[in-house]
Amino acid sequence: MAATRSLAVAGMRLSKRLARLLTSQGVLLMLLSLAVFASFRYETFLTPLNLMNIMRQNSMLAIVALGMTVVILSGGIDLSVGSLVALGGVVAALLAGQGSFVAIVGGIASTTLLGVVNGLLVSRARLQPFVVTLFTASAARGLALSITEERSIAVPSAASGLVWLGRGFIGFVPVPVLIVALLYFAAWFMLHKSRLGLHVFAIGDNEEASRLMGVNPNRVKLAVYTFSGMLSGLAGVVLAGRLGAGQPVAAFGWETDAIAATVMGGTFLVGGQGSVFPTLVGVLLLGMMYNLLNLEGTITPWWQLVLRGGFLLMVVIFQQRIAQRE
Template identity: 55%
Template sequence: MSQAATTIDESGSAGGRLARARFASFAQRQGALVALVAVCVFAAVRYERFLTEENLVNVLRQNSMLGLVALGMTFVILTGGIDLSVGSLMAVAGVAAATLAGQGALVAVVAAVALTTVLGLVNGVVIAKARIQPFIVTLAMMIAARGLVLAYTGEKSIGIGKSSGALTSLGRDFVGPVPVPVVFLIVLFALGWLVLNHTRFGRHVYAVGDNDEAARLMGLNTGRVTIGVYALSGALAGLAGVLDAARLGAGRPVAGQGDELNAIAAVVVGGTLLTGGQGSVMSTLAGVLLLGLIFNVFNFEGWISPWWQAVLRGLFLLVVVIVQNRLSSRK
């Protein structure tokens, strides 16, 4: 009897709530995608060179390094954390790969990525075990890693010798019409999506960001999840740094400066909440491309100075976040 009553009473209100929650969640998830399409349409109508293969491939390639960093950042932010060290880790990996270029491309890439993975792991261990805020821990890593790479190089770039064509080709070659870095971008985002949605680790990333304490009380090893995401972020930042060095033919100690903030901006514009627990890798991809396309549009316009471009980008970021906030709080 009471069961029947349950059905009648709950299906109506719970169903309505569910529909509203799903709409808000959709709007929040797909807001970046909608804006992306809008910007594309606008640019395609206004600039005839926009829809050329050359322009589109360029936009993708220019943003592929940032995309990889943002992918790692998405995992970190989904747990409710933040990783400020990724820009410095890009430089560490780029310089390491350039230094080891003589040992062969494979050794250079693996060693460089392994190094930044370990540094990311250090971030994670300190955050999880010493229970210090991620902001502080990764800020310290950002400063220290940058100092390390500047000291090691004496502030000079390390060129990748002509002998290591295999390494530079990672940044410059194409697979068919697609640049190699873009191939990495696509493959790794697909993998990231798979991990986040279809593995226990991925689901636990969401759980930790949703309610750390509840997840712990439900018997989850939240420390392991935290360490995992920072290691992953380090690895992806390292790969981005290697690709960047390969494209430019040199490991630069100043590479990646400010990219940590660009990556965070891309993740947030995509719709992932800084408080954790909600978001996706695909929305981050949309966020990365949206910010990249806006840059592209500024270039086509030509008359806006870089300083005013920065002002406009800042305003854009703010507006997007405010809109998202309203959508998600409507729940």
């Protein structure tokens, strides 16, 4: 009888440990499983060129998703990131004739300013983040279309620094990939080793309790929306360098992909729990899905969207069930 009880207790402990593992590393296990499947089905999948292309093509989304993760951790949401990417790229392309430095700084500054506007409206005016960032998304997209007269703005060859930011290499590693690595390590350190990071988690978990503990939620919200705006502008600048043009219609739907990557990484939409590196794994999972659908070659782009949406729904349901069991 005692042996039966001990086995039952051991089984329960094992089940809880497995649930914790799946909650924290579920998206990584899915990524590895998908990679194993793809390596058997597609001969070109594991080639260095293909793997490097997956990382390079999804670097800009990874930058945007990092800002989204920090905002969601604070209990907010930012629906303007896609439009800010387009605006940042357009501004950089328009300023490229004055030099790469001016173009890069101008592109990032323009979206950082709108991030500040988002933060002030959410924190000081106490408006809902959904409404504020939806307005900013519309305004930024309209501004990008207006100043370009609805056409792409070519980046002149003289702006070699801007082009290098999107297409260059350091050694054998693409510059955008290195930028992503540096940003994610810096964001992890900020969130887990600094007072600001602790405050982000605190207001995401319980804003009223954090206020009683001496945290200023308004400052934290202003900081996270500014950070998201800045990263969106950086992603737009890198994208303009990679494409060789600033496109006002770029990054449509990136806010959805950024939210999906964040949620797949285990960050709760209500805030207060999550981390940045699982978001990066979520971005790679999205990128791998696109890559496999393209390698398949028989699926139209419209059906690719349907399949991708269904897969994302399955992943989110899986994560939610595991979290509930834990």
